[in-house]
Amino acid sequence: MSGNVILDVDFARSFFPALNTSWSFLENAGGTLVPTTVVDRVSAYMTQTQVQPGTDFDASRIAAERMDEGRDFMAAVINANPDEIVIGPSTTNNVYVLANALRPWFADGDEVIVTDVDHEANNGAWRRYADTGLVVREWQMDPETGELRITDLQALLTDRTRLVCFTACSNITGSINDISAIARLVHDAGALVCVDGVAFTPHRPVDVKELDVDFYLYSIYKVFGPHSALLYAKPEHLARMANQNHYFVDGNPFLMLSPGGPNHELTAGAVGVSDYFDALYEHHFGDEPADTRQKLTRLFGLFADHETRLGGPLAQYLSAKQGLRLFGPPSADAEKRVAVFSFVADGRDSAEVAGRLQKRGAGLRSGDFYAARCIDGLGVRPQNGVIRASFVHYNTLADVERLIECLDEEV
Template sequence: MALDVEFVRSQFPAFSSAELAGHAFFENAGGSYTCGAVIDRLTRFYTHRKVQPYAPYAASELGGAEMDEARARLAAMMGVDSDEVSFGPSTSANTFVLAQALRRMITDQGGAVVVTNQDHEANSGVWRRLAEDGIEVREWKVDPQTGHLALADLRAFLADGAVRMVCFPHCSNVVAEVNPVAEICAIARAAGAYTCVDGVSYAPHGFPDMNALGADIYLFSAYKTYGPHQGIMVVRRAVGAALPAQCHHFNAGVLYKRFTPAGPDHAQVAACAGMADYIDALYAHHVPGGTEGPLARNNVVHDLMRAHEVRLLQPLLDHLAARNDLRLIGPRDATLRAPTVAVALDRAAEPVAAALAAHGIMAGGGDFYAQRPLQAMGVDLDRGVLRLSFVHYTTEAEVGRLMTALDAVL
């Protein structure tokens, strides 16, 4: 069964926009197009439900019910309890709050934290700043040639049993190698450490099955997964109880409020149910009459997305690898990575991105808040990298157009 890309694109108003016509979008790692189901729910909430939720009158009750629906349906898709899903203004803000909780835990109980230099700064800097309070921060470093994280290095960090949290990405937003999350989490658990996985760069390619991954905390951004600008985090019950609450004292007993210092945007929370609508629509279209539950439906759609992306990605990787005027960052095998392709050029990347725009290619150049991995791999930050990122609504023709434009510009 292959992904029906025409049906996929019919779910996104952007593809019928006159302003976007003639342009191929290759900066999805910075934020995806929004699906129609999310836009419809957001419009409905702002039009008919924009009151304080959970009050005893109809509009308020309907607004609160839609917020609850979003949490419940996303939780069911990922195989967790509804109260294990929290919303916040962004993944960066959510990670900051978690770091403050870990600061208190380690200050009281002792211990260390492991971070990587493969991460986007949002899942690295806040943990690293714990060192300012005397907390030991151990850096799991990438291979300077490949960007790969070796499991042997992690095992060495965990050998003394002092680590309380291992923070790492599902995949980097520039290296893009899909890390073996389940294996890493099992190694950490055996050493008595919790895991915090930055899924921002992976979730656009398929929402996680949390039980299969085994992560204690998993974070991603709704605006990169076809939704509104919210940060979403799954905090499993055990780690949620162990970390000190960061909320109003009277909310500490509610897990989904425990790491939410301020109320999230009500309308955007409610609109996140549209992401579940979209996954269900893809499942129903590809599996007519299917009766599987939310988690199984999500896994079917995940596999459809990934298979389509891998098929389109391999020719692009081969095309780039054949050139002698650039360095392809990360694996050359499409099955090992996400379709987020960073290349270091023999010139500054941003002017190249601007030149591609003249060919109808929307891409980006810079460091993408990934200065640590780029520096570790010897990339000149003044030049940065050209990043070409796509998702499952991208077509084979668009990838071909990208390769033609690259040849013309380079």
């Protein structure tokens, strides 16, 4: 994905003081660590400009500028314009607000499709539509593979379908869905798509324009930033959405879907991710001229290549080892999966196995990771869910080797 340049992982790690430990951090799908540049930005905001932003004394003016910069960067990550996004406390919260805002668009008997693979964030709010007169249909996984098959979606689409909500990539199986192909199919059927990009955005370049999605969500705290989240909506959708905030902010897309407004210091703090990416870019590509999109594409190309190198031996091990069952694609193929590996050990409780691995320095966990329907669909509820190890670009081959060694001894 990134030509001849290879990620200098030691350089990347030098920005993350939390990595200076004897254990391996393998719970990145739950939330990534933040670089010092983020801490610096949050600290600068709070020590210098923790005032109500947007009026004409210095601290207030600078506070607003800092928040704008953060918002601009979060939008740039997915190639959205700043006036096409909303910042909220979490993706879960953003979906609830979106579902409320969209409900008046639909008539009783209209149909919405959700999946049994998705995290509950892109499920629960839509499923509650069933209590208000809408029909909610479930696009179910192939029970053998845990994958969503496009042919199954085709069979669910009707002339009453209004919205299809699905994940870009499962936070359990790591399996990537073909967002463009699904969006095309759904649009041809006259409906809209709402894509949960939370598990995907930390790993691959995303361009919401190219993907042609109606709504896209990601959580910046899983992309090396502070704990907040972004909702993108096509501008023509934002323009006709019911205001969810005070009546007098109607028409301001940034505020009308963010009741109470976004957290100030964390919005400003997101610029620290941009600072980190700039430093990474310069380290790997020098002062080669590039616009923000090219820079992000190149950096995420480096990340994807690195993660695929790490995932290769692990995927091979987890699919070959007797007594272990890996979910999702059995290889690290960058087109098919991200570096999120969930598995169970035959006849063993996942919490018990995870506990043993933790004691040996593997920073991972077990459970359903709020993708409860996916865990049920995979049939692993009786085992207390799955054990999940998830990697991002600052992980190393040593992390993979340690996990394999632990599994060899504990399973």
